[in-house]
Amino acid sequence: xxxxxxxxxxxxxxxxxxxxxxxxxxxxxxxxxxxxxxxxxxxxxxxxxxxxxxxxxxxxxxxxxxxxxxxxxxxxxxxxxxxxxxxxxxxxxxxxxxxxxxxxx
Amino acid sequence: xxxxxxxxxxxxxxxxxxxxxxxxxxxxxxxxxxxxxxxxxxxxxxxxxxxxxxxxxxxxxxxxxxxxxxxxxxxxxxxxxxxxxxxxxxxxxxxxxxxxxxxxxxxxxxxxxxxxxxxxxxxxxxxxxxxxxxxxxxxxxxxxxxxxxxxxxxxx
Numbered sequence: 001x002x003x004x005x006x007x008x009x010x011x012x013x014x015x016x017x018x019x020x021x022x023x024x025x026x027x028x029x030x031x032x033x034x035x036x037x038x039x040x041x042x043x044x045x046x047x048x049x050x051x052x053x054x055x056x057x058x059x060x061x062x063x064x065x066x067x068x069x070x071x072x073x074x075x076x077x078x079x080x081x082x083x084x085x086x087x088x089x090x091x092x093x094x095x096x097x098x099x100x101x102x103x104x105x
Numbered sequence: 106x107x108x109x110x111x112x113x114x115x116x117x118x119x120x121x122x123x124x125x126x127x128x129x130x131x132x133x134x135x136x137x138x139x140x141x142x143x144x145x146x147x148x149x150x151x152x153x154x155x156x157x158x159x160x161x162x163x164x165x166x167x168x169x170x171x172x173x174x175x176x177x178x179x180x181x182x183x184x185x186x187x188x189x190x191x192x193x194x195x196x197x198x199x200x201x202x203x204x205x206x207x208x209x210x211x212x213x214x215x216x217x218x219x220x221x222x223x224x225x226x227x228x229x230x231x232x233x234x235x236x237x238x239x240x241x242x243x244x245x246x247x248x249x250x251x252x253x254x255x256x257x258x259x260x261x
Contacts, residue, residue, distance in 0.1 A: 004221045008214035015211025023204065034177030052180050054203050055173065061211065085215050086234035089208055093238070096204045103197020 006077035011069035013084050016092045019061035024099075028056025029063065108178045112254070115171035119247050122164040129157040130240035133233040154236075158220040161239065162213050169206050176203075187256075195256055198249045209242040 022028060030039050035049030043051070069077075131150035143151070179199070187195045212235060219232045252259065 004218050006218070008218040012212050012215030012218075016208045019207045019211060020204070032177075034181050050180050050184070052176055054176065054207070058207055058210070061207070065211070082219075082228060082231045085212075085219070085231050086238060089212055089238050090234075092208055093205065093241075096201060096208075100197055100201050100204070103200065104194050 006074060006080070007069040007072065009080055009082070009085060010072050010077050011065045013080070013088050014065040014068055015061050016089050018064050019057055020092055020096065022057040022060045023053075026053065027060055028053050029059040030056045032056070108175055111171060111175050115168060115175060116250070116254070118164055118168040118171055119243075119250065122161065122168050123243055123247050125157050125161050125164065126236070126240045126243045128152045129154045129161065130236050132157075133236050155220055155222065155224065158217060162217055165209060165213060165239070165243070169210055172203075172206060192256070195253060199253060202246050202249050202253075205242045205246055209239055209246075212239060 030041055031043065031051040031053055032039050032055050033044055033048045033051050036044075038044065038048065040048075040051075128149065129152070131146070132152050132154040134150065184196060184199075187193075216235045216239060219228050219235060224232070
């Protein structure tokens with residue numbers, strides 16, 4: 001099929017999984033404190049104000065997924081079942097909705 | 106002031122993205138009209154679907170960046186107010202929105218990969234499902250974004 005690198009497929013399957021894992025376990029690469037405009041690897045004291053974790057989760061998911069996608073040999077990436085590309089995100093979306101229903105109870 | 110401008114631009118970019126992804130998603134579901142007579146739905150879906158791939162990726166990323174730029178204002182000024190008002194569901198809607206945006210961003214490389222020319226017929230299904238998932242995410246985030254943006258008026 002396409003001449004494009006199949007690593008894109010691996011990246012996309014992994015990204016959502018790693019992102020949700022980072023969110024669930026709070027494994028962000030960093031936190032951003034908008035009041036003090038600081039990026040920090042560790043949680044800062046309450047005087048720094050609320051933290052934004054989303055940037056750190058995205059960065060962690062991007063870095064880890066890219067590293068694995070580049071490490072997986074092209075042959076293996078080519079042979080990956082293409083259904084994973086929609087089964088995994090669909091499962092993640094449903095799982096997210098189920099988990100986040102805690103806000104509505 | 107700058108945040109208000111960014112919020113409006115974010116919304117406008119989302120409108121463009123919504124239109125593009127809806128055209129493509131319906132094109133993937135389109136059946137040829139019987140008897141040559143085309144309905145509005147047929148005409149709406151009768152687009153060159155591959156031509157929408159790069160604009161969808163461009164506007165998805167741009168809209169997400171816009172959302173990321175206005176996020177600090179939400180975290181500092183809006184979220185604490187919602188918490189004070191015990192509006193947990195509003196914060197929940199935002200949480201889901203940010204997760205869906207992230208999952209969508211992660212899907213874009215594969216979406217681009219499967220839409221590369223020449224389009225392989227054996228990957229029609231995965232192209233269709235990826236497009237529909239992106240369309241679902243964009244619609245969800247568009248609607249919830251508007252609900253959040255207008256929440257004070259909606260729940261007044």
